[in-house]
Amino acid sequence: MAADALPRTRLFIDQPLAAEGMVALDGDRAHYLRAVLRQGPGDKVLAFNGRDGEYLASIETLAKSAGMLRLDRQTRTPVTDAPPSPWLVFAPLKGGRSEYVVEKAVELGVGRLVPVYTRRSDVGRINLDRLRANALEAAEQCERLDAPDVVDGIDLQKLLTTWEPGRTLFVAAESGDAQPLVTAVTAAAGKPVAFLVGPEGGFDRQELDALRRLPFVVSVGLGPRVLRADTAAFSALAVWQAAAGDWRCGDGDARPPNRV
Amino acid sequence: MAADALPRTRLFIDQPLAAEGMVALDGDRAHYLRAVLRQGPGDKVLAFNGRDGEYLASIETLAKSAGMLRLDRQTRTPVTDAPPSPWLVFAPLKGGRSEYVVEKAVELGVGRLVPVYTRRSDVGRINLDRLRANALEAAEQCERLDAPDVVDGIDLQKLLTTWEPGRTLFVAAESGDAQPLVTAVTAAAGKPVAFLVGPEGGFDRQELDALRRLPFVVSVGLGPRVLRADTAAFSALAVWQAAAGDWRCGDGDARPPNRV
Structure with a gap:
């Protein structure tokens, strides 16, 4: 099968994957394949689990809420x-913008998503299950081999006192000296x-004063316009990938280098 | 008045602005100030028109659908x-994503937004008035002094045959050789x-073959993951501003350098 003819449907399957193995579909994925994509036995999908690469799979059986690949x-x-993936620590946003930020x-290419509560946060609780589902769906769609963690929401103060040693924290600064x-x-x-x-x-x-005193914090400037929080989040990640991450040496070929 | 105490409300007013002048509010803006922001005579706003900078203004009168500043x-x-602002040429997207791309x-910092129809475009018509309103609202919110053009939708072929001489067109490439x-x-x-x-x-x-033959087209790669169209659009613009635009020399101070 030519690489171009690989199926477009990709599923995150949280089970060990190996050639000639069989894996069970959970109810959600069986429903999605059957009712949304109108697929059935013999149709092909791609499966990944964040550990074993990616496999071409055939639908063996498919019922209303169960199935086998x-x-x-x-x-x-x-x-x-792979070099370490950047993390995104973000205050939850209203109006579906948290879901958009996750996607x-x-x-x-974010490695971990950390919802953080700050003094001016205007969303008091997050729907963690929903954000995790958004993250999985985006990973399936964008052809990632892994699915990033979405961890539970944490207070900013607590996050900073338990910060991972050696990890730089770039803060999008609205004022003051910043690179x-x-x-x-x-x-x-x-x-x-x-x-x-x-x-x-x-x-x-x-909060800003406390951040600036921390040795692992680096203030960065995102230009003269006032960016919404979601814009700041994915602009920072895009610039990271372009200037320091995995967009640098690509030749524009979206096909991953580890395609076999 | 200290710079910090400037009002947060900014309005695009398409009339000549000069100190001690009076300008009329249109019905939409009068309604917005009165019914949404609950403002009234004596309250302060900022006004800009894309040509004369920005002015601090006082609400002189405010009725249901009219008012004076x-x-x-x-x-x-x-x-x-200012160096020339980049343009964004984008195929209209479904599900509110065009509005999001415009915002x-x-x-x-886009200078012009150009909706373009391609063979696989899945949106046949755009709501130009709505996109223009989105652009004005975003310009008000982000403290721009200008409001970018949103031009009417155009077929890709026609756009390319009438392309502005000297303007490079970067194309987000999914395959093939790209920088x-x-x-x-x-x-x-x-x-x-x-x-x-x-x-x-x-x-x-x-379409790709035709694009590649044009001397003003440069293919660019956006890494190994498959990006949605909206992600590709604002990632490209963010990387432009960071690496070639007005985020380069900023010291992180969001206050514009021309504040008087």
């Missing part, structure tokens, strides 16, 4: 030498980093 | 030495450019 062959090997961040984003991220290429984006109302003065 | 003083001078592109985005845009800093992003289904083979 037969794994035909491996189509992509696991990536073992875009996954497409832009241009491209300069800051280029200098951090190959290192573990995270981007922190506050709520629409911004951080309050005490 | 008195212009107190200029708060920002017109920008006269983000305006925040990211990394950051390399391509850095080389074009200071020059007139546009980014072309196709529909979710991509360009068809003939």
Whole structure:
């Protein structure tokens, strides 16, 4: 089968994958294949689990809320030498914008999504299941081999006191001295980093002062216009990938280099 | 009045602005100020028209669908030495994503938005008035001094045959040889450019071949993941601003340099 003829449907299957193995479909995925995509036995899909690469699979059985896939062959090997993926720490947003941030961040290669509560956060609770489903769906769609973590919401103060040693935290600054984003991220290429984006109302003065005192925090500037929080989040990730991440050496071929 | 105390409400007013002048509010803006923001005579707003900088204004009268502003003083001078702003040429998207692309592109400093119809476009008509309203609203919110053009939709073929001489057209390529985005845009800093992003289904083979033959077209790669069209659009603009545009020399101070 030519690479071009691979099926477009990709499913995240949280089970071990190996050629000639069989894996069970959960109710949601069986329903999606049957009722939404109108597929049935013999149709092909791609399966990945974040560990074993990607497999071409055939639908063996498909009922209303169950089904089986037969794994035909491996189509992509696991990536073992990838540089660390950036994390995104974001204050939850109203009006579906958190879901949008998750979708875009996954497409832009984020490794972990961390909802954070700040003093001016205007969303008190997140729907973690929904954000995780958004992340999985985006991973399926954008041909990632892994599905990024979406961890539970945490207070900013607590996050900072338990921060992972050695990981730089870039903060999108609205004022004060800050490095241009491209300069800051280029200098951090190959290192573990995270981007922190506050709520629409911004951080309050005490939060900003506390952030600036932390040795792992680097303030970055995102230009003269006032960006919405969602724009700041995925702009930072896009510039990271372009200047320090996996967009640098690509030749524009969207086909992943580990396609077999 | 300290710069920090400037009002947050900004209005695009398409009339000449000068200190101590009076300008009439149209029905939409009068309604917005009165019914949505609950403002009244004596309250302050900022006004801009894309030509005369920005003015602090006081609401003089405010009725249900009319009102008058008195212009107190200029708060920002017109920008006269700005480098050319990038254009975005985009295939209209479904599900509110065109509106989202417009909002983000305006925040990211786009100079002109050009909806383009391609063979695989899945939206046959655009609501031009709505997209223009989105662009104005985003310009008000992000503190731009200008409001970008949203021109009427045009067929790709016609757009290419009437392309502005000297303007580079970067095409987000899904395959084939392409330069990394950051390399391509850095080389074009200071020059007139546009980014072309196709529909979710991509360009068809003939369109891609035609694009590649044009001397002003440069294919750029956006990494190994498959990006949705909206992600490709604002990622390209963010990387442009970071690497070649007005995010480069900023010190992170969101306050525009022409604040008086």
